[in-house]
Amino acid sequence: xxxxxxxxxxxxxxxxxxxxxxxxxxxxxxxxxxxxxxxxxxxxxxxxxxxxxxxxxxxxxxxxxxxxxxxxxxxxxxxxxxxxxxxxxxxxxxxxxxxxxxxxxxxxxxxxxxxxxxxxxxxxxxxxxxxxxxxxxxxxxxxxxxxxxxxxxxxxxxxxxxxxxxxxxxxxxxxxxxxxxxxxxxxxxxxxxxxxxxxxxxxxxxxxxxxxxxxxxxxxxxxxxxxxxxxxxxxxxxxxxxxxxx
Ligand SMILES: NC(=O)c1ccc[n+]([C@@H]2O[C@H](COP(=O)([O-])OP(=O)(O)OC[C@H]3O[C@@H](n4cnc5c(N)ncnc54)[C@H](OP(=O)(O)O)[C@@H]3O)[C@@H](O)[C@H]2O)c1
Numbered sequence: 001x002x003x004x005x006x007x008x009x010x011x012x013x014x015x016x017x018x019x020x021x022x023x024x025x026x027x028x029x030x031x032x033x034x035x036x037x038x039x040x041x042x043x044x045x046x047x048x049x050x051x052x053x054x055x056x057x058x059x060x061x062x063x064x065x066x067x068x069x070x071x072x073x074x075x076x077x078x079x080x081x082x083x084x085x086x087x088x089x090x091x092x093x094x095x096x097x098x099x100x101x102x103x104x105x106x107x108x109x110x111x112x113x114x115x116x117x118x119x120x121x122x123x124x125x126x127x128x129x130x131x132x133x134x135x136x137x138x139x140x141x142x143x144x145x146x147x148x149x150x151x152x153x154x155x156x157x158x159x160x161x162x163x164x165x166x167x168x169x170x171x172x173x174x175x176x177x178x179x180x181x182x183x184x185x186x187x188x189x190x191x192x193x194x195x196x197x198x199x200x201x202x203x204x205x206x207x208x209x210x211x212x213x214x215x216x217x218x219x220x221x222x223x224x225x226x227x228x229x230x231x232x233x234x235x236x237x238x239x240x241x242x243x244x245x246x
Contacts, residue, residue, distance in 0.1 A: 001029030002227040007080040009033040009073065011063050011120065012090030014041035016189030017139065020215030021087055021222050022046075026054040028223060033076040033083075035061040036090065063090045063116030064108070073123035082131055085226045086124050088117035088161075089139045093191060098152045106153045113157035114164065121168055125177065132176040137225045138165050139218070140181045140237065142245045158183075162237055169235030178234040180225045185241025187213040209242035 008025050012018040014036035022034050026049040036042050039060035046056040057079050061072040076083050091113045094105035117138055128134030143151055144158025162181055169179040186192055186203050192212065195203070204210060221240045224230050239245060 002223065002229065003085070004029035006030045006084040006226075007033070007076070007082055008085035008087065008226065009035075009076050009083055009120070009124070010087045010089060011035050011061075011072070011116070013045055014038055015045075016191060017184065017187060017215045017218045018087070018089040019045050020219040021089060022049065022056075024216065024219035024223050025085075025226070026052065026056070028227075030085070030226075031055040031080060033057045033059060033072070033079065035059045035063070035072050037062045063088075063120060064112040066119050069116055069119035070123045073120055073127070077127055083124060083127055084131075084134060086120060086134070086136045087139065087222060087226070088120055088137070090116060091139065091157075091191075093151065093154050093194075095150050095154065097150055101153060109153040110157050110160070113154065114160040117161060118164060121164070121179075125168070125172060128177045129172070129175045134172075134177040135226050135230075136165075136168065136177065136179040137222050138162075138179070138181045139222075140165070140183045142183045142185045142239060142241050145183060145237070145239075146245055165237070166235045173234055178225075178230070180230070180233060180235065181237045182218060182221050182225070183237050183239045183241065183245075184218045185213060185239070185244040187215060187218055189215055207242040207244045211242060213240060213242055 013022045013034035042058040046058040061068040140161045141158040143155045165181040
């Protein structure tokens with residue numbers, strides 16, 4: 001078990017990639033604090049994990065609201081006294097061309113995908129600094145590296161997350177805290193199922209491996225960065241994209 005005796009907080013764990021990360025971490029022996037905005041949906045992920053013997057705390061928290069993001073971390077610490085791993089996975093899209101983009105769609109995507117991660121990192125850094133250990137993993141995207149027409153808000157947030165990752169890695173390395181990012185390509189989840197079939201086909205032709213990824217493919221990369229196997233890795237962006245961007 002690669003995460004035995006470790007405590008992990010995973011945001012956006014009610015479905016898709018976050019759910020796969022929670023299941024993967026649970027199998028590897030971690031105790032979990034899972035959140036999304038919908039408590040019933042997180043409980044539905046938590047229950048089968050508990051049935052398998054995993055300790056899981058489910059919390060309703062909107063990471064885009066500072067107080068709720070901070071309360072998530074405080075509750076996790078109160079429950080387990082220590083936190084070893086934070087996965088900032090919660091994310092949304094509000095796609096449109098720049099010239100048509102509404103302020104609220106810009107703001108909501110930046111606030112959730114970028115500022116939300118900064119809230120949890122700032123809250124958890126204090127705890128991990130005292131422990132002198134911790135691993136933080138931010139779920140970015142390949143479009144944070146390449147940009148994407150129709151997703152300027154999302155790409156800006158995901159690029160910002162890479163800057164946040166590298167800056168935090170530099171600030172926290174001497175305290176024993178590693179900070180890395182994962183940049184998934186196109187993964188089969190609710191987020192991508194909204195794409196029209198012709199868009200999914202077009203995207204698939206741009207992937208050398210010619211298939212969309214599965215949430216588990218991302219979870220295995222997160223597991224590596226969360227575990228002690230990556231103890232000398234910090235400030236990195238691991239692409240999990242079937243070769244889409246290289
Ligand atoms: N799917 C892809 O192809 C792909 C590619 C690159 C990167 N990513 C990134 O991977 C992450 C997961 O994506 P996914 O495809 O699994 O998306 P998804 O299926 O839409 O799931 C998103 C998760 O985030 C939660 N969430 C959204 N806003 C939240 C908020 N303000 N506070 C707390 N939780 C929130 C959702 O739960 P509630 O709605 O219940 O709150 C849900 O659990 C995102 O950061 C996404 O940008 C995905």
